[in-house]
Amino acid sequence: MNLLRIKAVAKKEFIHIIRDPRSLGMGIAIPMLLLFLFGYALTLDVDKVPLIVWDQSGTHASRDLVSRFSGSRYFSLQRYTDNYRDIEHAIDSREVLIAVVIPVDFARRIEVGRPASVQAILDGSDPNTATFALGYAENVVQSYSRDISLQQLRRLAGARPKSAQLDVRPRIWFNADMVSKNYIFPGLIAVIMMIIAALLTSLTVAREWEAGTMEQLISTPLKGTELIVGKLVPYFAIGVLDLVLSVLVGELFFDIPLRGSLWLLFGMSVIFLVGALSLGILISIVTKSQLLASQLALVATMLPAFLLSGFIFPIDNMPPVIQGITHIVTARYFVTILRGIYLKGIGLDILAGEAGLLIVFSIVVVSLSIWKFRKKIE
C-alpha cells in the first residue's frame, strides 16, 4: 500500500466524477428527492376507507348505526345502494373497500332483544387495509351494540345496573401517535444508501475494462489494493455527503425524532458505506461488463434491500429459510440500527450484534474484491 499511488487513483477517479456532472448530480439528488417524496407521500396509515351501505332495514335503529359509520373518521360513506350487484361492481372497480349490509329484520330483532347481525363485505385484495378496515368496523358495531344493550337493561331493570367497566389503555412506545413516517424514514435512509452506494461503484472497474484504459493502469506499478481503495475514496465522500443531507432532511423537514447518539449513527453508517460501496466494486470486478454489472447491482441491492431488510415486511413473518437469507442482506442490519438509534434511542450495548455483523460483512466484501481483482489481461 502506497499512499501516494492511492491518492493518484483517487484524484483520477474524482476527475472522472466531476467531468460527468449529471451522474454526480443524480448521486446526490436521487436520495434527496426520494426522501422528500416518500417522507410526504408514503404512508401506511389507513383512514377514510370508502364505504357503501345497503340499509335493508331502513329504520331508526339502522340509520343510527349508519350514522356511526359515517361519523367515524375512519370511514367515508360514498353512497347507498339497494342490491348486491351494485356492491359487487363497486368493489370490483375499487370504488369502495367495504360494504355494510343491514338486514331487514335488524330493528325488529333488537327490539325484542334477540341478537341481530350486520354484514360487512370487504375487498380482501389488499389485506393490510382490509384488516384495518375490519378492525374499525368491529369497533363501531361493538360500541353500538354496547349502547343498545345498556339501554335495554336500564329499561328492564328500572335502574342503572352496576356493571363491569373494562377498558384498554394503550401505551405506544417510541412512536406514540403511530405515525408511519417515523417508521419508514430511518428505514428508507438505509435502503437508499444501500442502492446508491452499489450503483455508484458498480460500473467503475467494468468501465475501465470496456474502455480499454485498464491496460494502461495495468502497465503502471499500481497494486490491486491501491486501485480499489483509491476508487472507493471519492465515492465514499459522496456517500457521507448523502448521509449527512439525509439526516438533515429528517431533522429539518420531517421532525423525525433522533433519540440516540448522532455519533453512533455516523459511525455505523461509515462501516455500512464501506461494505455497500465495496459490494459495488466487487460486482464491477467480477463482471467486467457495464451492462451485466448494472443488472447485477440492481438485482443484488434494490429488491433485496427493499423487500428483505425488514423495511416494510417484518422479518419475523418470513419462513426460517428466508430469514436465513436475510442475514446476507446488510441493509437488514442497517435498518435495525437506524430505527434503534432514531426511535428507541438505544446504544451500542443493544446494537452490538448488528454492528458486529456489519463490520464482518464489510471486511469480507473488501477482502473478496482485493482477492478477485486480477491485474492481468486475459
Place this chain on the structure above:
Amino acid sequence: MFERLKSMLIKECIQILRDPRMRFVIFIVPVFQTVVFGYAVNTDVQNVKTAVYDLDNSTESRDLTARFAGSGYFDIVEYIYRDERARELIDRSMVKAVLRMNRGFGEELRAGRSAPVQIILDGTDSNTAGIVLSYTGRIVAHYKGQVQMEQIARINGVPAGMGGVELQSRAWFNENLESRNFYVPAVIANIVFIITMLLSSMAVVREKEIGTMEQIIVTPIRRSEFILGKTVPFILIGFIDVALITMVATFWFKVPIRGSIPLLFGATALFLMSSLGFGLLISTISRTQQQAMMSAFFFIFPAMLLSGFAFPIENMPEAVQWLTYINPLRYYLVIIRGIFLKGVGIGILWQQFLALFILGGLILWFAVTRFKKTL
C-alpha cells in the same frame, strides 16, 4: 426492410444472450427472486410476541390472559414481574407487546368499577402496532361484554347472552386476508419492469460508448428498424419472464389466477411499450452507461414506490396522486391484481388498458423522435 431488421435482431439477441452470466441474470434470477420474495412479502400480523405483566394474578386476570393466548394473534413468550424487564424486552425487540394488569384488577371488575388493562406496544413499526391494538380492543371488548352479561344475569335474573349486534364479515377475493396473494402478483410486475427498463436504457448508449454506433450509422439501416431491432428482443425477454414468474406464482405459491391469461399477456405487451419507451428515451439522452443507469434508477425506484405496490395511493397527498397517473406501473399493478385475485375482465379494466396504451404510445413516439442517427 425485413432483411435489415432480421440481421439487426440476430445481432441484438447474440449480444444480449452471448454471455452465460447474462442469461442467468435475465432468466434464472427472476424466478429465484420471486420464490424468495414470495415468502418474504408478508404483512400478516400473527403470533405477536407478547409478555404478560400480571400484578393481580386473579381468576379474572388469568382468564383475560388466556383469551389473548387463545386468540391466535398473540404468542405469550414470557411472564414478567418487573417494569425494567418490559423495557428491556421491547428495546431488544424480543417482544412487540406487553399486557399489563394492575393489582386489584379482578376485584375492581367484580365490584363494577373501572378496571384498566394496559397494553404497551413497540410503536416503531406503526403498521403492526395499529393492527395489534385493534386485536387487543376486540379481545377486551368481547371479554367485557361477557363479564357484564354474567353480572347482570346474576343480579337481575335476566338470561345472559341477550340482544346485541354482531358483525359478520366476509373478505372477497382473499378469504383469509393473506397478504401473499396481494403482493406476489405485484412482485411479477416489479421484476419485469426493472429488467426491461434497465436493459433498454443501456441499449443505445452502449453502442455509443463502445464506438460501435459509428459502424451502425454507416449501414443503410433506418431509424425505425434500428429502434425495432433494439426493442423486440427485450419484448421477448419480458414475455418469457412474465410467463416464468407467473408459473412460479401459481404452481409454487398457489396464488389464484381467476382471470384470463391472454388478457394478462395483452396487458404485459402494453406495459412493455411504456417501460421500453422510457428505457430507450433514457438511452438516447445519456452519454455514458453510468449516466443511463443512474437515470434509469432515478425513474425505477419512485415508480415502484408510487405504484400502490405497498403504499396505498389513496393515502398520498393530492399532488403526488396526480404524479402517479404518469406511472405505467400503477396501471399494470391494478390490471395484474385484478386479473389474478378478482378475475375481472376488460369491462372493468379498460381504463387501465387505455391509459397504458396512451402512455406507452406517447413515450415510444417521443423516444423515437429524440433518437438521431448521427454522431
